[in-house]
Amino acid sequence: MKLTILGGGGFRVPLVYGALLGDRGEGRVTRVALHDVDSRRLHAIGRVLAAQASGVPDAPEVTTTTDLDEALRGAGFVFSAIRVGGLEGRANDERVAFAEGVxxxxxxxxxxxxxxxxxVPVAVGIARKVAALAPDAWVINFTNPAGLVTEAMSRHLGDRVIGICDSPVGLGRRIARVLGADPARAWIDYAGLNHLGWVRGLRVDGRDQLPRLLADPGLLGSFEEGRLFGADWLRSLGAVPNEYLHYYYFHREAVRAHRTGPTRGAFLHDQQAGFYARVTDPDTPALELWNRTRAEREATYMAENRETAGAGEREEEDLSGGYEKVALALMRAIARDERTTLILNVRNRSTLGILDAEAVVEVPCLVGAQGAHPVSVDPLPDHAAGLVCAVKAADRAVLAAARSGSRAEAVRAFALHPLVDSVNVARRLVDGYRAVHPGLAYLT
Structure with a gap:
């Protein structure tokens, strides 16, 4: 089976390939096509993958190409992990926002x-290409913002595009760990949007263990989200939020922390520029360099938020990421009909009554040969429903702006978001982003 990875020169691609090397089952991936617009990055990551495959019998064959059509033809699965504008674009996103105090x-x-x-415009173009050249392929979307991009692609691919994120899985794993439960046997009652969800329960053998966690200050202080949000706030919510909700609940503190020192995008830009420059040297041990760089990247993830909350360093168990494991589990479930339950980004249908059927949500899904199907979940509490509806409205305005090229829709997207506090700020943000991103010239 052929797997195509779009954004194949991306830094995290070796995580996926490493997971594939450990899969020896029938129907496994035997060919990996890496596609990227940057041939230098493709060469660099190709060196890392070659080192990973060294000594592994029947390792999946790796090819690289800058031709999208060539990459897609014959693919059974397509992983989309593109970064439009690169890390320089991310750093500019941060700088323009912080200049406006958001x-x-x-x-x-x-x-x-x-x-x-x-x-979104690039992702929609990819979706159309997949529909034309690989209509039977399943697209697994890693590209951020994952929920928004998955929804944009779903308008052309339907249920054959599924978004993934490792945040809900990591959160459930941490909660299970502190409760002494086996994560593989725990049912995680999680619902929301990507990077905007809440664990409302964790059931083991039919019994909800979350109340025990919320009632115990010692347990709450023993894992990352407990320290990040604080025991009192978690008890007030009656749930454990995804770590990204720290940006909403502690917005002023987060903005203040991120405005001092280099931004995350600037840090990663400089770090990875050094990695890609060095890894192409034939005398550089590519895999060793990649491992060192990745360890630094993972250790500094959300460091400003943890410092603001006094949450300390990340646990050793959480430094390995995990999205590649979600991706492999999803692919195996579909390709081999190995039925499982995963938290994924899929079309809502009737799962969350506050949203329409086409809205992409992040919820537990039953996965098998026919794809991913959201399971029934309890309604969100009012405080969560309000945030979900507001953010989804902003997402929909982004989709409308990308489709129409309307500057007014782009302004509306910024202004509707809960973390942008003024229409005038929204207008200046659009102008500021158009000035630094040539790719936004379509907004008129």
């Missing part, structure tokens, strides 16, 4: 909207 994070607030406005 959040520039790549998936949340003004930064996420700017990233979406750049990415």
């Amino acid at each position: 959040l520039g994070q790549e998936t949340v607030g003004a930064g996420g909207i700017a990233y979406g406005l750049r990415t």
Whole structure:
């Protein structure tokens, strides 16, 4: 089976390939086509993958190409992990937002909207190409903002595009761990949008263990989200939020923390520029360099938020990411009909009554040969429903702006978002982003 990875020169591609190397089952991936618009990055990541495959019998064959049509033909699965504008674009997203005193994070607030406005037109073009050249392929979307991009692609691919994120899985794993439960046996009652969801329960053998966690200050202080949000606030919510909700609940503190020192995008830009420059040297041990760079990247993830909350360093168990495991589990479930339950980004149907059927939501899904199907979940509490509806309205305005090229729709997207506090700020953000991103010239 052929797997195509779009954004194949991306830094995290070796995580996916490493997971594939460990899969020895029938119907496994035997060919991997890496596609990227940057041939230098493709060569660099190709060196890392070659080192990973060294000594592994029957390792999946890797090819690289800058031709999208060639990459897509014959694919059974397509992983989309593109970054339109690169890390320089992310750094610009942050700088423009912080100049206006609002959040520039790549998936949340003004930064996420700017990233979406750049990415959606490209993602829609990819979706159309997949529909034409690989109509039977399943698209697994990693591209951020994952929920927004998945919804844009779903208008052309329907249920054959599924968005994934490792945040809900990691959160459920941490909660299960502190409760002494096996994550594989736990049912995680999670619902919301990508980077905007809540764990409302964690059931083991039919019994909800979350009340025990919320009642125990010691347990709440023993894992990342408990320290990040604080025991009192989690008890007030009666739930454990996705870590990205720290940007909403502690917005002023987050903006203040991120405005001092280099932004996350600037840090990653400089770090990865060094990696890609060095890894092409034939004398550089590519895999060793990649491992060191990745360890630094993971250790500094959301560092400003943890510092603001006094949450300390990340746990060792959480430094390995995890999205590649979600991707492999999803692919195996579909390709082999190995039925499982995963938290995914899919079309809502009737899962959350506050949203329409076409809205992409992040909820538990039953996955098998016919794809991913959301399971029934309890309604969101009012405080969560309000945020979900507001952010989805902003997402829909992004989609409208990308479709029509309307500057007014782009302004509306920024102004409707809960983390942008003024229509005038929204107007200046659109102008600021158009000035630094040539790809937004379509907004008129």
